[in-house]
């Protein structure tokens with residue numbers, strides 16, 4: 001038996017491995033697909049994407065989402081615009097209102113801080129809490145928020161108005177904050193701040209999404225370290241519903257436009273590694289609109305969720321990458337022997353166990369889901 005295969009056996013038996021041993025397995029996974037990672041059930045969440053503001057105080061080397069207030073594409077949604085989008089989404093069977101936005105723009109843009117002040121808010125997070133509250137009062141959608149690095153008290157406040165939250169860890173490497181690297185001039189991307197936030201979410205019992213970004217200048221060892229850090233947090237708190245394995249895509253006009261995308265073999269090996277490290281502790285998700293390999297190759301490697309897919313709005317973070325047509329996706333997956341079901345932004349486990357979501361959402365959630373915690377067939381939409 002090859003040394004790497006012996007290691008794989010050891011890992012499958014639940015024995016912990018050294019980082020160098022995971023690196024050996026990573027090399028094996030480039031040319032070998034373990035048969036035990038393939039799920040029978042694949043899920044997605046029917047969502048609408050609301051970029052509450054695209055102003056941001058950070059300047060990630062790969063981002064085209066963030067704008068400066070003086071750019072013509074800078075935009076902050078008013079509450080009536082939010083509710084208009086939500087109304088259309090509801091008519092199309094969406095259940096999740098995903099708020100994704102820039103981080104703390106009020107700290108660097110006085111004109112935006114003034115705009116918030118005129119509306120009666122001291123910060124973007126206060127405005128976000130108000131927006132979620134309005135969505136809860138006027139629709140059947142469940143807010144999920146992804147607003148960057150939050151403090152304990154902000155998360156505690158947000159927990160009352162949104163069903164779940166998320167922040168990408170991206171990577172634990174502090175090297176990526178250095179000059180010329182992806183997170184230069186990005187105070188909110190400091191890995192220690194992100195890890196602290198993920199742990200705080202665990203303490204607050206918030207169903208949580210996180211993930212790593214692959215190909216932003218990190219090395220494979222740092223990827224392994226990132227996955228191990230997430231595993232340690234998940235073993236302690238159990239609140240991480242899903243870990244996204246996202247491939248970097250270079251975009252024109254960004255500092256990283258000339259960086260190479262991760263090679264498909266490397267990316268698939270990273271998915272296998274994530275499944276090996278995290279096992280059944282959480283769900284592995286990969287965005288289907290960014291895929292460079294057939295989607296069933298992702299599934300064979302351990303992905304069992306395709307995240308939020310919207311029938312209404314684009315992926316504002318990756319506007320060049322349209323989401324797959326859901327009817328087509330269902331047909332494709334079923335042709336390859338997978339079941340494809342709709343879930344809410346809160347995964348079944350966190351619905352079945354008490355104490356994960358605020359009581360205010362329980363009525364809506366019970367109406368949507370069946371015994372299995374997935375969306376009832378009568379509400380499912382493809």
Ligand code: SF4
Pocket residue numbers: 056057058059060063064065066101102103148186188
């Ligand atoms: S990726 Fe997020 S944090 Fe980074 S610049 Fe874009 S919006 Fe800001």
